[in-house]
Each structure stands twice: as structure tokens, then as C-alpha cells.
Amino acid sequence: MNMDRAQLNETIAASATPPGTSGVALIRLSGPASKAVAAAIFRPLSPRFPAADAMPGYTCAPGWMIDPISATQVPLDQVVLTHFSAPHSFTGEDVYEITCHGGTAVRQAILDVLFRLGVQPAGPGEFTRRAFLNGKLDLAQAEAVMDLIAATAGKRAQAAARQLQGSLSGEVRAVRTDLYNLLARLELVLEYPEHEESHDAQADLSSGLAAVMAQVAALAASFRQGRLLSEGFTVVIVGRPNAGKSSLLNALAGYDRAIVTPVAGTTRDTVEELVDIGGIPVRLIDTAGLRDTSDLVERIGVDRARSAILEADLILWLISPPDDWSSEIFRLDQSRVDTSSLDEELDELRDLSEKTEALLLVAGKDDLAASAPLREWLASELPDLPLVPFSAQTREGLPAIRQAIVDRYDRAGNAQADEALVTSSRHKACLDKTLYSLEAAALELERGDLLDLVAALVRSALDNLAEITGDLVSETLIETIFNRFCVGK
Amino acid sequence: MLTIEQALLRPGAYLADAYDIAVIGAGHAGCEAALAGARLGFQTILFAINLDSVGNMPCNPNIGGTAKGQLVREIDALGGEMGRAADKAMIQFRMLNQSRGPAVLSPRAQIDRRKYQSVMKQTLEQTENLDLRQSEVVEILVEPASHDPAEGPGSVLPRVSGVMTRTGAIYPCQKAILTTGTYLEGKIIIGSCQYSGGPDGMFPSIGLSDSLRGLGLDLVRFKTGTPVRLNFRTIDFSQTERQDGDAQVVPFSFEHEEDPVYTQIEQQPCYLTWTTPVTKQEVEVNLHRSPLFSGEIEGVGPRYCPSIEDKFVKFKDKERHQVFIEPMGRDTYEMYLQGMSSSMPEDVQVRMMRSLPGLSHAKIMRSAYAIEYDCLDPTGLRLTLETKAVQGLYSAGQVNGTSGYEEAAAQGLVAGINAVRSLNGQTPVVIDRSQGYIGVLIDDLVTKGTNEPYRMMTARAEYRLVLRQDNADRRLTPLGHELGLVSDARYMAYLAKQARIAAENERFRKTRVAPGEKVNSLLESLGSTPLKPGAGTSLADLLRRPEIHFDDLAPIDPDRPGLSTAERFAVEVDLKYEGYIRLEQERIDRFLRLEHRELAETIDYAAITGLRLEARQKLSRLKPASLGQASRISGVSPADIAVLLVYLDARGAPHA
Numbered sequence A: 001m002n003m004d005r006a007q008l009n010e011t012i013a014a015s016a017t018p019p020g021t022s023g024v025a026l027i028r029l030s031g032p033a034s035k036a037v038a039a040a041i042f043r044p045l046s047p048r049f050p051a052a053d054a055m056p057g058y059t060c061a062p063g064w065m066i067d068p069i070s071a072t073q074v075p076l077d078q079v080v081l082t083h084f085s086a087p088h089s090f091t092g093e094d095v096y097e098i099t100c101h102g103g104t105a106v107r108q109a110i111l112d113v114l115f116r117l118g119v120q121p122a123g124p125g126e127f128t129r130r131a132f133l134n135g136k137l138d139l140a141q142a143e144a145v146m147d148l149i150a151a152t153a154g155k156r157a158q159a160a161a162r163q164l165q166g167s168l169s170g171e172v173r174a175v176r177t178d179l180y181n182l183l184a185r186l187e188l189v190l191e192y193p194e195h196e197e198s199h200d201a202q203a204d205l206s207s208g209l210a211a212v213m214a215q216v217a218a219l220a221a222s223f224r225q226g227r228l229l230s231e232g233f234t235v236v237i238v239g240r241p242n243a244g245k246s247s248l249l250n251a252l253a254g255y256d257r258a259i260v261t262p263v264a265g266t267t268r269d270t271v272e273e274l275v276d277i278g279g280i281p282v283r284l285i286d287t288a289g290l291r292d293t294s295d296l297v298e299r300i301g302v303d304r305a306r307s308a309i310l311e312a313d314l315i316l317w318l319i320s321p322p323d324d325w326s327s328e329i330f331r332l333d334q335s336r337v338d339t340s341s342l343d344e345e346l347d348e349l350r351d352l353s354e355k356t357e358a359l360l361l362v363a364g365k366d367d368l369a370a371s372a373p374l375r376e377w378l379a380s381e382l383p384d385l386p387l388v389p390f391s392a393q394t395r396e397g398l399p400a401i402r403q404a405i406v407d408r409y410d411r412a413g414n415a416q417a418d419e420a421l422v423t424s425s426r427h428k429a430c431l432d433k434t435l436y437s438l439e440a441a442a443l444e445l446e447r448g449d450l451l452d453l454v455a456a457l458v459r460s461a462l463d464n465l466a467e468i469t470g471d472l473v474s475e476t477l478i479e480t481i482f483n484r485f486c487v488g489k
Numbered sequence B: 001m002l003t004i005e006q007a008l009l010r011p012g013a014y015l016a017d018a019y020d021i022a023v024i025g026a027g028h029a030g031c032e033a034a035l036a037g038a039r040l041g042f043q044t045i046l047f048a049i050n051l052d053s054v055g056n057m058p059c060n061p062n063i064g065g066t067a068k069g070q071l072v073r074e075i076d077a078l079g080g081e082m083g084r085a086a087d088k089a090m091i092q093f094r095m096l097n098q099s100r101g102p103a104v105l106s107p108r109a110q111i112d113r114r115k116y117q118s119v120m121k122q123t124l125e126q127t128e129n130l131d132l133r134q135s136e137v138v139e140i141l142v143e144p145a146s147h148d149p150a151e152g153p154g155s156v157l158p159r160v161s162g163v164m165t166r167t168g169a170i171y172p173c174q175k176a177i178l179t180t181g182t183y184l185e186g187k188i189i190i191g192s193c194q195y196s197g198g199p200d201g202m203f204p205s206i207g208l209s210d211s212l213r214g215l216g217l218d219l220v221r222f223k224t225g226t227p228v229r230l231n232f233r234t235i236d237f238s239q240t241e242r243q244d245g246d247a248q249v250v251p252f253s254f255e256h257e258e259d260p261v262y263t264q265i266e267q268q269p270c271y272l273t274w275t276t277p278v279t280k281q282e283v284e285v286n287l288h289r290s291p292l293f294s295g296e297i298e299g300v301g302p303r304y305c306p307s308i309e310d311k312f313v314k315f316k317d318k319e320r321h322q323v324f325i326e327p328m329g330r331d332t333y334e335m336y337l338q339g340m341s342s343s344m345p346e347d348v349q350v351r352m353m354r355s356l357p358g359l360s361h362a363k364i365m366r367s368a369y370a371i372e373y374d375c376l377d378p379t380g381l382r383l384t385l386e387t388k389a390v391q392g393l394y395s396a397g398q399v400n401g402t403s404g405y406e407e408a409a410a411q412g413l414v415a416g417i418n419a420v421r422s423l424n425g426q427t428p429v430v431i432d433r434s435q436g437y438i439g440v441l442i443d444d445l446v447t448k449g450t451n452e453p454y455r456m457m458t459a460r461a462e463y464r465l466v467l468r469q470d471n472a473d474r475r476l477t478p479l480g481h482e483l484g485l486v487s488d489a490r491y492m493a494y495l496a497k498q499a500r501i502a503a504e505n506e507r508f509r510k511t512r513v514a515p516g517e518k519v520n521s522l523l524e525s526l527g528s529t530p531l532k533p534g535a536g537t538s539l540a541d542l543l544r545r546p547e548i549h550f551d552d553l554a555p556i557d558p559d560r561p562g563l564s565t566a567e568r569f570a571v572e573v574d575l576k577y578e579g580y581i582r583l584e585q586e587r588i589d590r591f592l593r594l595e596h597r598e599l600a601e602t603i604d605y606a607a608i609t610g611l612r613l614e615a616r617q618k619l620s621r622l623k624p625a626s627l628g629q630a631s632r633i634s635g636v637s638p639a640d641i642a643v644l645l646v647y648l649d650a651r652g653a654p655h656a
Helices: A005-009 A034-041 A104-116 A126-133 A139-163 A167-191 A196-202 A205-221 A223-231 A245-253 A296-311 A327-332 A340-355 A371-381 A398-417 A425-447 A451-469 A473-484 B004-008 B028-039 B068-078 B082-089 B113-126 B208-214 B277-285 B308-314 B346-354 B405-423 B437-448 B472-483 B488-510 B517-525 B539-543 B550-556 B565-576 B578-595 B613-622 B627-631 B638-650
Strands: A012-015 A024-030 A042-044 A059-066 A075-084 A095-101 A233-239 A271-277 A280-286 A314-319 A359-363 A387-389 B021-024 B044-048 B062-064 B090-096 B106-111 B130-134 B137-143 B159-165 B169-172 B175-178 B187-190 B193-196 B219-226 B229-231 B241-243 B270-274 B322-327 B334-338 B364-366 B369-376 B393-395
Touching: A012 A104, A012 A126, A024 A034, A024 A104, A024 A126, A034 A042, A034 A095, A034 A104, A042 A075, A059 A095, A075 A104, A095 A104, A104 A425, A126 B638, A167 A196, A167 A205, A167 A451, A205 A425, A233 A245, A233 A296, A233 A398, A245 A280, A245 A314, A245 A398, A271 A398, A314 A340, A314 A398, A340 A359, A359 A371, A359 A398, A371 A387, A387 A398, A425 A451, A451 B578, B004 B137, B004 B159, B004 B169, B021 B028, B021 B159, B021 B405, B028 B044, B028 B113, B028 B130, B028 B175, B028 B405, B062 B068, B062 B082, B062 B405, B068 B082, B068 B106, B068 B405, B068 B437, B068 B472, B082 B090, B082 B106, B082 B113, B082 B405, B106 B113, B113 B130, B137 B208, B159 B175, B175 B405, B208 B219, B277 B308, B277 B346, B346 B364, B393 B405, B405 B437, B472 B488, B488 B539, B488 B565, B517 B550, B539 B550, B539 B565, B550 B565, B565 B578, B578 B627, B627 B638
Parallel strands: A233 A280, A233 A314, A314 A359, A359 A387, B021 B044, B021 B175, B044 B130, B175 B393
Antiparallel strands: A012 A024, A024 A095, A042 A059, A059 A075, A075 A095, A271 A280, B062 B106, B090 B106, B137 B159, B159 B169, B187 B193, B187 B369, B219 B369, B229 B334, B229 B364, B241 B270, B270 B322, B322 B334
16 A cells, blocks of 8 residues: 555545434545545455546445455445545545445444544544635635634534543543653653753653553543443344344334344344433344354354444343254253254353353243243353343343343443543544554664654654643643753753 | 934934944844844944953853754854854863764753853954944834825834944944843842842943833843852862763864864863752751842743752752853863852852862852843744834844843844845745744744743754754755855855765665675674575665664675765664654644745734634734744634634635
8 A cells, every 4th residue: 555644644534424323324535645545445346346546536336345454354344435536526625435334333443444544533624624725615605614613613622621521531631641741751861961860760761651551542442431421322132143133123123123034144234223222322233143154245244243242331142942942852851952053152152251241141032932941051051141031022021121221221331430431533543643652652762762752752642642632742841841850050 | 212313312422334234232142143144245233232241151151952052053054153163162072862862962062151252253353244342222213103194004113223322322224133131121139139230240231121112112021040150279079070071072063074173172071069968958048038039039030940049949859959060261260060050148159059069168259140131022023033013123032031042143143134134125034943943942932922031942842853953954054055144165065965965875775785694793793683594685774773873884885985974974864764754754744834824914813703812812912924823822723723724715825
């Protein structure tokens, strides 16, 4: 991939559809590097369709979004890419619109890839501003644009102020203070090399750096939980093909949402539904059946299911009697039941139960005769896991499942009230960049004593963090140096 | 506000010679300003209250240091005088921050201050078009604002027409450059003893402040201080730590590179000693007698240059402080006591000084003192250092709220250059923040102002990896040549040097190194990973390894040309830091785009919709020259800048 960094810095992206779950979502990419970026992340569905950089203006093509940096290049989503070539686009620049599936996880994954490639998150009113600067709006609209920028920035400032109240603010400030102290020590060494204070300041720089990196990493990691507050409580329905996951989703959602068929592997992608359960916005995610499959599309669905599982706030693991369990056999001799087809699933469940408490076992198809021995068998194999029977036909167990969701939400909410949460993807991008700079600084510190480079990298980490905190590095830095150290003639 | 005609009515007034440029004060700023003006062909007069104080160093006897060393190299690269003069008066050299990276390498020299003064004074005396005059300027004379309707609505600013001295001489001039240092209404403070006085026993400048106020300029009161001077003969150096200069002397001036006259000098040592518990006790017991803490000093002092009483009060837990003993020159026994600046009464000064190891019997030759002085609020200046209130009036140096000889000289040079540009009807010369510390210094001053004497620090520069002492010539000598301050001969030498550096860089990239016993044993001896069989590389890639330096590779690089130390260093830095420098260059490119969007002084910010109130007020008052400068004003937000961008485009202002 050969992309001009300066052009990347001028290329922006953002979700053009509002946050939350929808059928499809639109991500807009605009700027001088958009063509190169689109070509890097888009694989046409078949050779019949052009590569992104070969698309004429005002055409679209189906294909896969991939992460060109990852080794496996697993597709993120199947999308439709639309190209508007400069200057005949909304912004007047080369624009690509990515129509992807509406799930938050999908959209975030695509944006993450764009940002990691160097594309910048769009600022307030940025698309409109570019449209204006490129002459796409007439002069009479200029003042409206200025008002728009002022208003958007004002709103954003309010939102940022709100976000910066409470625990996130405390955490970010702690990180910032630690970074300033670190940088002040570095600068002291560089500014007053003959001063005794600088000898002490030079000690333990790397452990100080490591400590701040851990803080930033923890903050960035809290992004997943932070979405709970801004984008809903996530419940994932997992189970083997044809276990009845779509039926459970539909029962909870209250209408037929996913395609329910008796053919195993029908739900080939994750399906999301935003539902109200006990006053809580719950994102229900139905995953593709968990089974090894050679079908590419289905395999993506399976991979997606596994990643959705790890990000879920609650996992509903649906387990139903295997088809070959006939009631006949049970009546005769329970010990003759062959559980080998469930062994693999049992191992996965044991494994998962060690990783998370947010797991509820749902014994499905409770209307079948084989369900009773299944429940008994599950209770004996997994005695610590809560178990709820469920029947899509009789709706039995539905209230218990809904109550379990509400309980889990309350517990999660209480647990998170004390934690600092990153709730905006802009903040997440800032933290990721901060971390990247600090990692580079640590590397330079390890490589040698070129403190000028280490200082430059720590400073750029602070610059990145300043996109959240909004302060001027140089002013605060000099303040910090002179308040902490006794130097000078 | 006084015109020449009105001034002539005063008793004893007379019309003296006319000049293009009058420079008021012959310190480090004044010398550079006057030399620039005269060398560029304009009749220039340089005033000093006392001609024995020309180019004086009333405080520490050194030039350079972190950030300041970079400034001196930049002054020299532009064709200024400070570097050349310092090289001639150098008595010790140190390159600070060896091994901490090229961006922070900083040359610093101890200077024989009398020698420096005589070198500088003689340079001034020998310069065509330049007259040095002992006299105290007390009035700036102006032509008042014109209200001629033919010149359009509103008034034009008053314009400098001359200066008047205490003895009644009126020198007509077109440009006046204020370089009054710490002389304006100077007040010396030693304990409860206070008197009107300038630095280093000179007379102060009395009355000029009133003239400036009358012109509508805002003045503030700053304070600074200096420690005692001791007699070398009375110091017991056995109780101190001797500090010698570096074996390798690097002259400040690019003209003196590798010249043995300047690299093979006899050096003098400095000495290190420490305060003791007795020193601390003396401060604590006598704190009530310190004018700093009794409220008698109203001026604001610098945080980076605290008095010894400040240090003990502010950092109570620190038991001892470093004190350096530095020679004042080759022909004197006077020693400077760095770290012991004070405004305590004399008896306390004596006891504090004698509490230091090695100084128990030392004799003070000059007392420590604090000095209060008037200076201008630098936000009243343009980036050219011309005042916004009076056309043709420039100011530079400590009177702009800075501290330090190097900061002063840098401003003097810029003010002198811009006075000339204006006389020639040419566009101003502004060095931006990506071109030099000079740019950072001036932009900080006029954009943000300062509430204490401003000292240059490398931490103030955003593009430190690019603003290095070693490449100051690359950054500024082409400009110096274009201006006429750098001679053709020097410029040719500069171009040849850059060509050699570029050729060597290219050769390093192209020369392949095959794995072999000789190569690998060399690499191993340097603690570097040997090359794998079949995995050849280039000289450049080897040099990029942190543990390998240019000279290390000589054994496996028989074809290298003979290059100077500076040239070899440049190749090494260019290759080793290539990635980081490219990243910084990208940041600079983005920075420059806003920097090149000009904002006219006539813009009515109150009428721009979308600007916040605070931004409107600040922009109206400061009248920034560019969008970039506007973005650095505190109280102007990124959203305000976005609004201004749209405003500019709506009016079809040109893109950079």
C-alpha cells in the first residue's frame, strides 16, 4: 500500500447515519487519499466488478470490507461502495460512501480500520465546511456554515464537558498529569543538563512511561463497556445451527425479524435488533450457527459471532436436544443416550463460563420430550450455570429470560458506575493514538538515550490526548517544570 | 506626543544630523539592529548612555546554552554579529546534552566580557554608515496621526520623525528602534536600600518611559537580579569541583567552522560548590529583610531565574542548591557566582556567600542586586517588532519583556532587518515557528505576551527536531544572503558545504555493504548485530542503527571523501533521523497552511457571524497577521478559526 501521509492527514471519515442500530449504515470517506484508502479496504465481490480506484463517478459496486493491515484479512462486512469523483461530489473531493450493515460493531470496525490507516475522524461540520471551501455551496450559505460550525462546536464542547465530568474526566486528567510530569522530567533534563535536579529526573523514566501506558491502555479498553451507556445493552444469542436462536430472538423482539427456517445455517450473518426490555435499550444479536463451515459467507458469520460473544453484556447460550434424541430412547434407558454430539459445545461452554459471568444457559425446544433429560444432563454437567427452559411454541421461560436480562443490566450498570468509561469513538481514536505514540517513545527509550526523540513522542502523545482535554501543551508544560523543579541561575 | 517643531522650542534644543535609523541603547539588541541597518546601506546612529557599556554582559558571563545556543547559531546564519564576537572572546566551551540527541545539542561558552565588549565596539566603529554616540535619548518625536480625508476614513498612525537627547540634540530619523534593556526608569534594590540606577553601575534612562506612554504604548514593570562577584584570590578552590571545557571547541559562527584560531583556544575552568544548612538558615532568619517578601519589589521576576531566597522559600524540602563559580575574563580576577542571585541586604549577602564551601574567606567585589525596569507589553508589537501604535517605531530585546543576551540579539537583528525592509518599501521579513527559535521567540512574545521576563527554552519549540544548532545555516543562510547580510563568498561556501553533504548522503544510500568477516567483526566490536550471509545492506542502513556513528564505519568504507566534522555530523543526522524529521516536516506543512492565510488589519471582527465574544475581543485587540497566529491567541478556539477560514474564503482571499 502506498499512501501519501500528508494526503491521509487531509482525508476524513465519519458515520453519516446516526448512532444506534439500523438496517444499513452509511460511512462517508472524503479527501485526497480516499481513492487509495478505498482501494486498500475494498475487495469487489467478483471480478465483474471494478476495484474501488477504477470505479467511475456515480457508480456503485458490491464487495467486502477488509482490514489490509491484519494478517488474515478476514472480511469485516459485505458492503456496497459508491463513488463520487472530484469535483462532482458533496464535498468537491473524491468521496466514497460505504453502505454497510447497521450493526454498531460492524460500523465501528470499519471506522477503526480507516483511522488506523491514517484517515482522520471528521470534525464538527467538517464535510459541510469542505463542501463550502470547494465551492459546492454558494456564497449566501457561507454565514449559515459559520453558524453551523459555531453551533456544532458549541454542542460538542457541551457534550465533551458532560463527558469529562465524572470518572472519565478524572482518569483522563490523571493520565494527563502523569504525562506532563513525565515530559517535565524529560524537558528538565534537556533544558538544564548541568543541573543536579536533572540527574534525579532521568532515573526511572521507562517505568514512569510504562505506568502511563498501562493507564491509557486501560482507558482505551473501557471503550467496549462504554458503549453500554451510549448505544445500549448487548445481548448475544449463541448456539449450534438450528438450535432455535432466531426463534428466541423473535420471541424477545415480539415479531418475526430473522428468517426462521428449519434448514441449518439459515442465519448466515449476525442479525441485530434494538428492543425495549423492562425499559432498557437492549441490542439483541442473533449470531450465525456455531459450526465449522466451508461456505465463505457463513464462515464470516461464524467469526463475527465469536467476536460478538466476547463483546456481549449478556450471552444467552441456547442449547437444544440433538435431533437423534428420540423420546423413545429416553424412556427406555437414559444411560444409553449418546451425548457425544454435545461434547464440543460443552467444552466451549465450560471455557466461556471461566471467562465471563454474563452467561445464561437456555434449554430450548422445551416442548420436545427430549428436553427434560437434556435439562437434567446439563444440570449435572454444568451445575454452576443458571439454566432457563424455553419454548418458542408455548413461550414458556420468556419472562424468566427477560428478568435475567434486567438483573444483569442492573448489575452491570452498578459495577460500571465506578469505572471510567470511554463512550465516544472519537475519544477512543485519541486514546489509541496516544498509546501508539507512547509505545514508540518506550521503544526509543529502550533503543538508546536519544531523549529528544523520546520527548517528541511523549509530546505528540499529549497532543493526541489534548484532543480530549483541549489544552495547550506548551503552556502547561512550562508551568509544570517550574512548579516541580528548582532550576535556574 | 511631541513633533520636531515643538521639541525645537525647548530650551537648549538644537537640530543635529539626520539619520535613516536611530537605535536607542547599545546592548545586544541595539548592536545587532544598528549593524543590520548600517550594513544594508542606511545611515544609522546607535545611542548608549555610556559607551563603556556597549555590548555589556551585566549578568552571567556566558553566551549560549540550551535554546540560547541555537539562537546564536541562527543569528550567525542570518548574518548577525553575536556568534562571531563570542568566538573571539571565548574562554571556555561546552556542547551541552552530548548524546541526548541532535535536537537538544546546545553550544555554550564562557565569555571574557571586556574582550567581547571591545570586539563588538570596534566592529561598530569600523562599520560604514554607522555612528556610535554617547547620549541619553529622552523623547521619541513623531508626526501626529493624519486626518486628511484624502487618505480615506479614520486616522493614520503617528509616524516617527526623530529622537531627542537629554542635552537637547534633535536627530531627525525615519525609523527608531528601542533597545533600552533594563535601563528604563531602572531601580536598584539591595535589601532596604533602593536607588534609581541602571545595570552594572550605569545611569538609568529617565523620562523616555513618559514619552512612550504619551505615544499610547502600554508599559509594564519587570524585575530581574544578579549575584555577587568575588575575587578569585580569596576563594579556596580545593573545596570546589573543577569543571573544564570540552576538548573539542565548536565555534558559534559558521564562518569559523574548523578554523584553528577559534577551535584551538586556551580554556579556563569553572568551579562547582553548594549551599549549606547555614545558607538556608541565613535566608530563613532574614526573610523579613528581603524586599521580595516584604512587598517592596513590585516588578515581576522570572521563574527560571529565581533568587537564592526564592529557591529556599519555594522548595522548602530541598536542602542544598548548586552554585557555579565562573570567570569574568582572562584579564581579571573577578568571578561570577551563578545560582546566588539575591536582593538581600549586603550583610546577609556576605554571610550567605561565606557559608559556601570554598568561600568562607571570599571577598565580594560587587554586590548582588535586583533591578526593576519598565518594558513594553509585547502584544502591542507586530511580528516585525514594529509597534502597532506608532509607525516606524520598533522595539527589541529586554524592553520587550525578554531576558537573556541571545534573545535580545535575535530581536535586534529582526527589528533592524524590518526597519530596512520598510525603508526600502519591501515586504516584511517574518521568521516563522518552523524556521527558527527566533520565530518561536517573537511569535510567543507578540501573540501571547508574557507575564514574566521571557527566556527561550527548547521546550517552547514545536519543531525541535528540525530547529537544530547544526542546521541553522541550512535554515537561514539563504535568507541572510537574500537580505544582503551574508556575503557572496560566505554564501558560496555555504552552498559548497550543502552540496558535499547531499553528495555524501547519496553515496551512503547507494553504497552496498556485503556480509563478510571484516564487516561483521566491525559490527560486533560496535555491539551491533552482524549481517546474515546473503543479506547485504547499504552504508545508510548501517548508519541508521542507533549504536553506529559516521566515523565508526570508516574501516569498511575506504572511498569516503574528506569531510569536515560538521558535514559528517549533518549526514549522520539526516540519515539517522530521516523518519522522524519527515513526520515533523508533515506537521510543519500543515502548520504553514494556516500560517500563510493572511488576515488584514482592517478586518472588522465584530461583524463576523459565528465568532465567540472572547475571540472577537482578542482578535480585535491583537490584530493577528495570519490565521496561524490567530490560532495561537489564548481564547481563540479551533471553531473560531474554522469560522475565520470560511470568512476568508467567502471573500475570496487567496489560498497559500
